[in-house]
Amino acid sequence: MHRKSPWSLVLALGLSAACVQPPPAPELDDPLPGLSDDELERFEQGEAIFEGTFTAAQGLGPLFNAEGCAVCHSEPTDGGSGPLDETHVSGIGDEGECDSLLERGGPVVQERATPALQALGIEREPLPAGVTASAQRTTPDVFGFGLIDAIPDMTLLALADPDDRDGDGISGRANVLPGGHVGRFGRKAAGASLAAFNAGAFRIEMGLTSSGEPFENTLAGQPLPTGVDPLAEPELSAETIARVNDYVRFLAPPAPARLVEAGQRGKILFERVGCAACHVPSLRTGDHEVRALRNQVLFAYSDFLLHDMGPELADICMADAESAEFRTEPLMGLRHNGRFLHDGRAATIRAAIDAHGGEAALARDAFVALGERERAALLAFLGSL
Ligand code: HEC
Numbered sequence: 553m554h555r556k557s558p559w560s561l562v563l564a565l566g567l568s569a570a571c572v573q574p575p576p577a578p579e580l581d582d583p584l585p586g587l588s589d590d591e592l593e594r595f596e597q598g599e600a601i602f603e604g605t606f607t608a609a610q611g612l613g614p615l616f617n618a619e620g621c622a623v624c625h626s627e628p629t630d631g632g633s634g635p636l637d638e639t640h641v642s643g644i645g646d647e648g649e650c651d652s653l654l655e656r657g658g659p660v661v662q663e664r665a666t667p668a669l670q671a672l673g674i675e676r677e678p679l680p681a682g683v684t685a686s687a688q689r690t691t692p693d694v695f696g697f698g699l700i701d702a703i704p705d706m707t708l709l710a711l712a713d714p715d716d717r718d719g720d721g722i723s724g725r726a727n728v729l730p731g732g733h734v735g736r737f738g739r740k741a742a743g744a745s746l747a748a749f750n751a752g753a754f755r756i757e758m759g760l761t762s763s764g765e766p767f768e769n770t771l772a773g774q775p776l777p778t779g780v781d782p783l784a785e786p787e788l789s790a791e792t793i794a795r796v797n798d799y800v801r802f803l804a805p806p807a808p809a810r811l812v813e814a815g816q817r818g819k820i821l822f823e824r825v826g827c828a829a830c831h832v833p834s835l836r837t838g839d840h841e842v843r844a845l846r847n848q849v850l851f852a853y854s855d856f857l858l859h860d861m862g863p864e865l866a867d868i869c870m871a872d873a874e875s876a877e878f879r880t881e882p883l884m885g886l887r888h889n890g891r892f893l894h895d896g897r898a899a900t901i902r903a904a905i906d907a908h909g910g911e912a913a914l915a916r917d918a919f920v921a922l923g924e925r926e927r928a929a930l931l932a933f934l935g936s937l
């Protein structure tokens with residue numbers, strides 16, 4: 553806030569309410585409003601690490617996908633989505649259950665190697681034995697994710713309807729993870745804690761270990777040759793991990809654009825045709841040690857539950873999530889993205905809606921059955937997010 557002279561305050565009070573300017577909407581990559589000076593400082597320190605790159609001498613690799621978080625999360629600004637895709641894989645276990653290949657290098661394939669590994673003729677992680685499905689994953693944005701982290705498990709559990717008791721054809725279920733928490737991060741909602749997801753990203757995407765992720769990526773389960781990983785584990789300090797986590801969790805959610813009249817109608821239609829049954833417009837965060845994350849309303853347009861989206865979208869399974877099950881993708885910030893759905897197969901928002909199947913088929917059909925002007929209104933609403 554700019555400091556105003558007492559005189560300008562008198563003037564402002566004397567003018568009509570219509571002239572009072574609302575506070576400017578936060579821009580992408582801005583911190584949450586209401587952070588303390590100390591939190592703001594930690595946000596900025598974490599931002600520098602998120603935007604920086606690492607070298608092999610600093611612990612990068614030996615197997616990795618990129619040199620820094622913002623090499624992937626870069627568009628339209630740091631913390632955003634990005635053009636770099638990666639490959640995830642899964643298999644079928646002995647009893648037909650999902651095998652996330654955790655003993656054989658994990659679901660994320662590392663497609664690059666440091667010079668030390670390359671010198672031994674290893675250019676990337678080989679695909680492990682037992683892979684039965686493979687998937688492309690685009691890089692999503694992470695704006696407002698601290699607020700998603702702060703949504704209580706109970707809130708998401710209350711939205712779940714695994715047996716479709718209300719008979720609306722939609723049976724979202726919570727991805728309850730071994731620790732008992734409700735998963736919400738990643739396309740399969742396989743991560744329940746933002747801090748753990750971020751530390752996992754350092755190790756999985758960049759080959760940078762920390763106290764919570766102390767083991768290097770393997771060659772599809774086979775140990776790395778000796779001598780290719782000069783730094784002792786953990787390669788990153790707890791401080792580095794904590795600052796990057798502060799940056800990600802303190803990023804403000806994207807502010808929607810001002811709705812024009814058609815968009816107002818579109819918002820009503822969005823609810824009427826059944827999109828909002830999964831893309832739940834708003835959720836409230838719970839109690840939190842950080843004031844800016846406590847009891848806040850977040851317009852994420854998601855229930856963070858897993859839904860069966862039909863065979864056309866199906867690819868890999870991941871732990872409890874089946875191949876056709878995906879977390880409802882949050883729609884906040886939609887207008888900043890140029891590719892849609894988990895593998896970027898949809899070039900437009902319209903194409904993304906048309907590709908909805910499974911539990912979302914009824915809502916898709918209701919959308920397609922709208923008159924042309926109504927459809928345009930709904931798309932105008934989505935284009936404002
Ligand atoms: C090689 C590219 C790449 C790098 C580097 C990378 N990410 Fe990601 N990130 C991804 C992809 C791809 C996904 C989506 C995973 C999925 O679909 O399940 C993702 C997902 C995420 C998510 C969850 C988003 C969601 O929609 O639930 C967070 C949070 C995140 N990354 C943070 C980070 C942080 C922090 C770093 C740096 C330590 C990082 N990422 C480095 C590609 C990358």
Ligand code: HEC
Pocket residue numbers: 722739825826827828829830831859861865878879880881882883886889891892893894895901904905908911912915916919934
């Ligand atoms: C049954 C739950 C469900 C319903 C109903 C539903 N969606 Fe979705 N939506 C999803 C899931 C799950 C995804 C992610 C699918 C994927 O990535 O393959 C998604 C993805 C999207 C995306 C792409 C977002 C992105 O950034 O990639 C858009 C746009 C979208 N939905 C709009 C709509 C609209 C509009 C409606 C109503 C006509 C609707 N959805 C109804 C579950 C649902």
